[in-house]
Amino acid sequence: MKGLKMLKKGNVVAGLLLAVALLIISVGCSDASEKAVAENVDVEQLRNNPELGFAPLPIKFGETVGLVVHFNQGETLEHLKDLKNMGIKWVRDEEYWGGIEKKKGEYVWPAKFKRRLKFYKENGIGNIFALTYSANKNVYPDDPYNPEGFGRYAVAAAKLHKDAGVEFVLEIFNEPANFGLRKKYGGKWYGEPNCPWIDHYAKMVIESVRQVKAYDPNMKIITTDHWWSTHYWWLEKDLPKELDGFAVHPYAHGAGTPGPEIAHFGKDSSHAKPWTIMDDDRSNRSLMRRLRAQYAEKIGRPLEMYITEWGYALGRFKGKEWETTEDLAAALLPRVFINGVAAGARVVSWYCSSGDGTWGLIRDDQTKRKTYYSLKAMVEQLGDYQMIKQLVGMDGTTKGIQAYLFEGDAGYKLAVWNIEGPVEVTFDSGYPVPLKVYDHFGKALPFRYVKDGLPILKLDRAPIYIEGIGEYCLIEPLSLDKTK
Template identity: 40%
Template structure:
């Protein structure tokens, strides 16, 4: 019988950071032009790079330890890279990080930072004594006036102080910019909750409050390319309906994963997938989204193998040589190049639904400053499993999952594959996942099964470390019975399980999977969450067999609710040990005790 102690449950920690520490605060010189302060804060880093093996240094900007954006510094002469942040306190910690150091055969990739402007205020690096901490290598001083990062590390300095109230102009000071509260902090479970909305495919705009009702913090939305670029190089304002949606998202603290559809047949009937034109459109989309003020991530197309294989040819799973995959990789490179040159803080994701295609895209040459991969881990069976096995023949020569076939291992392996190529860890975004209703399992599932699979998917994928999970979808629309709503706007049961999941876990931080990580296809899975005042466990039986979860009295199990919010009774024995029976449907258990030296045991019913 498995036994776990609460003291063994630990949050995940990934990687380590080597830090460059500056001595005295960088001296400020000059003054910014007087005038109104923009609604966001712009930091401009002038840098140049020494490439190695055809790849330039990747530079990342962080403010108070939070990543703002990253860019490959391709230029060997000084070039300005612009980062826009929505949060810039006075005297904040600002880091310029060199991520992908490499050297061999006489070559040595390096990053050289020439100057930094914070909200227009220049920082004079030449007047600062910089200390470069290279970890085990030791400490060395940089030459004054030249901040060369020859090894992976961080150039860290304090931002300018706040200007006095009523100051008519800024001279070595800034007007702090504070992010509007969203009701959901980074790292809380709510920050993962996303939804594919169908407003561009017929869902009425009157349904938009549902995203707030469901606790959604990211939506996936889009419009046709011709609505923004009706003719070559002529860009127009986004359609009014999309603008209204974006303003709603902005005003309610909801970010947008914007799908930049690949082809523009109206503007380019002979070459709808021309990479340079696609990059220009990507810049315009980024510009308009930034002007509206909504948080956003750009997704480079949607399942390109379903769209352009028939145009360019090649193998459906992307195995090289495949002309369609090589062409798509070129579109990714061009979009990233142009958008990062416009604003380095914009986040971009490549996309496809099959794990293996991302491996082949890396082989084809994705840019090192691509922020991450968008995946669609559809699977006809349990949400804890991937759709392929470790020895699936058409994924060779790669192994995309562990022998246990867990979706968590698929996420981990793709992240590791990207890190090996990029020299840094890429983000993984699940921009579609779901099942269809009706018919026979496992190809389709019942409404009851779907209601259970929804929170199990979010919790399992969040535990694997993905940035966000976009459930597919808000309404059936044109795609068939996937929706939380039918086309006549009736709410299916998963609508309510999503509400309950957000209510029970939204403000909590996921700590660990405490049971079931080694048996993804069977047994009980238990995940632990920590809130400001108490903790929660979420438990279910993967294969649906009824099993009993027993909790020691010291855990202080005080209440339990089912996946649709119904109160469930906790049984207690003479010693005060609580227990509850679980099946396929997740159960939320509130813990109020100190937790130590409590134990959790599970037994078959």
Template identity: 35%
Template sequence: MPLIRSLWLRLWLHLACIAMGLPAHAAPALSDRPMRAGFGLVVKFDQGQPTAQLDLLPELGVRWVRDAVQWVDMEPRAGEYKPFPPAFSQRLQRYRQQGIGVIYMLGYANGKAYPATKAAPRAPIDPEALGRYAAHVTGLLKAAGVDFAVQVWNEPHNFQILKMVGGAWNGRPPSPWVDHYVDMLRAVSEHVQKKAPGTPVITSEDVLVNHYWFAQHPRLPQGFKGIGLHAYANESSSGPEVVAPYADSEWARPFQLVDRDRAFATAIDRLKRHTRKHTGVEPEVWITEWGFKVDGRFAGGRVTEELVAAFLPRAYVLAEAAGVKVLCWFSMQDANDGAYGLIDRAGRQRPAFRTYAAMSRIVGDLRLTQRLSPAGQQTRGTQAYLFEQGSRRTLMVWSADNQSRTLPLDPAWSATRILDAYGEPVKVGTRQVVRQAELGAAPIYIELGAGSTPRWPPRAGD
């Protein structure tokens, strides 16, 4: 009889969960850390960004920045290593005071200390020379007391390595540049780990398939796990939910980089599985560049400042849900790369600055615990994610395809406040007795009351 009662109780609980719109078996939380832990930003202080804008980083809640000094400035003659320039040392001090880690990019070719010759045409990008320089930088960063990771180069197929060594842009063999870059990874890893064991060393590429070639390369260091991805979409993408490759992209063969829906989540999952299979370790994905250029193109037409502001918090939630270690938005200020910045060259804060700051205020201290919308609906329709910390619960909801929709406010949510993507209160409309909110490309935040039930799909009433 006790066994029968136990089975009946389990069945009753299962049916009750279904009736309430909750999962019958509690899934593990998507993340065990505050959302803010993954907030990163590419800064441009080495390209003329005003130093005074350092004061804005706390408003954004940033925990990581990508910053660096050029190799040629740190080693003007072979083996003659310099301390960090005063301006960079001052930035490091500010980062440490604000609890911000540094992703230090090693690059670029150092033809001053290691000039190319007929006998050694690749001397300016010599792996062992780069490794020794990496050891020097590691010692300086360690002494500065900041958390740091070391990124090996920046998009080697775009910057110098492919041009100097040769091969295909997509890494398809024979591509000697891939071999050379993996030798760089090996040399840097060996030198950095001797200097500071456990320091993250990460790759850098914006072509997703190249990370597949790196992961299965026979000379990749044993236990190497750092993937430095530049996750840019393209003009066929409707937003951050949709990646640039297709499931059958010819240039990616023999690999399939993404499912048929081109969902960002499946692209990250496939990349992790491939890396795990070939390295035997659990990979860490660091997105060290992701952004959208104002006046660029996407599947819906022209990218406006308001659309970038809508895409930014969506990208951070997608990254956190996929288990990405850090997402560095590209970039804090326009500098030399065009209208990607949260701040333009005149110092004006674009709308995306405000949505970044609002995201930090509203969910930065909360954990992302659940994706409520259907698993098979990641690139279209309504997206809903639940954030929690103690008694605090907040839903973040938007339209992945940027279409206008009406969201009924479920009485079980006990919603206490609704905020738009900028952190401003939302006026809630009514249709007869049903309270509802309007959705679009920009997320809204719904703060739930104590004892609320975050069931999905929402019901207009009971």
């Protein structure tokens, strides 16, 4: 009876789906994901086939884990040790152009930044270096976003990182309509056919790529993000074929249910037109899949995708079911990373380490939020594993149970949750090894058994991590008969 009551607490639709569905899952790599990352990708297939939205790269999950840091904005360097403690493999760091080039052609990098680069090198941490923002007024008093000057700043950053021996990617600006370009040049925030700030950003991209590739063709350089539709507009400006990738910020707020799976707008929104930038399901995965297709079409080959910001500010939607409390943010954090990796991101960067109000993993008083421990546990649980398949949810990534299979030297591991909230299921691993279950903080979870010996697992919005599984898993709604 208890299991049935728990089922009723979940979303009604999800409960009905569970009640009629027996989810039998076989392990194996998806042909769809291989097609999605192939050099000769069929753009129209990628754009229109939802199965190709699942495209994890063949690397360990831990190699994708990134974090936005604010060391150039006053964050203490004491937090460097926290990067190592959490298992962070990438940061998104920056030093403003105007503070680096105070005299034309002279680039003076702060000692604290050089210290950070030394730490990154020693600890195997890569840097997505955001090239931000305007020039020093003494250098370009009337032209603060001079494309040629910005390109030289990009080359100076590339040289510094190369000399420091740090793996890096250059990200061209950050949210340009929010941070200066729209105010300077004008145009709609979401872009339009005649949008001066889009035109100018494209010039900055063209010049930055030209100069960086002339310095070293192996240096990676990517566009930034402002809004999904703005990518489509600046891709109309004949961006250079040497571009290596693009960044996205798939923030998902106000979707009606918490979670990174669902975008907070629909495909018919005015700012999305005239493009079809997402599927009818409003999934973030479809946004990323279609954008990957657009870049592949315009540049002529698939590009790397970097999620350089994604997170949750606490306190939003107060009084509603999906108010972003600290507990909820900690529950959603692993889903951000898992969904990003599933969509094909090379790096997923949580926003942020510290500062900027309630976004940070570490509070201003230096105490750690629950999101800190959730991230650390996620890396400990999944870092040495590679995502190989979505076992449950491929037919609907925005609702119901979602389960992802990982494989490592120690065998298989499953990350599973229910988008709508609490529900109880029986779980058959089909494997003689005893099952081990951990919550999103890495704490071992007890579970009871039904009459036929199958364990009962409680799923909720936070993922649980399951060890001791074999070549298939069977998840079944808890029935009244099995509790007798």
